[in-house]
Amino acid sequence: MPTKFNVxxxxxxxxxxxxxxxxxxxxxxxxxxxxxxxxxxxxPDGWSAKCSRHGELDSKDLETRR
Incomplete structure (x- = not known):
């Protein structure tokens, strides 16, 4: 099982x-x-984060999953 890291x-x-x-x-x-x-x-409306290996993550994407 791959190791997960604290964000x-x-x-x-x-x-x-x-x-x-x-x-x-x-x-x-x-x-x-x-x-x-x-x-x-x-x-002002959230955040975006980009990993050089795994792509981009946006707070708006996480809100739609809830």
């Missing part, structure tokens, strides 16, 4: 999540698939 710290899954992230105030900074740091842009 806020980049550490292997199971580590602690920062308080701001738990409150939904912080966008993800690391890719959950590879743990690499992503390019993140915060907008």
């Amino acid at each position: 806020y710290t980049g550490e292997p899954e199971g580590g602690s999540t920062p308080a701001a992230a738990q409150l939904g105030l912080e966008p993800p900074r690391f890719c959950s698939d590879c743990g690499r740091r992503m390019i993140v842009q915060v907008r």
Whole structure:
């Protein structure tokens, strides 16, 4: 089974999540698939994050899944 990474710290899954992230105030900074740091842009209506290996993730996409 592949290792998943914490999107806020980049550490292997199971580590602690920062308080701001738990409150939904912080966008993800690391890719959950590879743990690499992503390019993140915060907008007034959300955020977008791009991993050089796994593509782009947008907060609007996550809202439609809920």
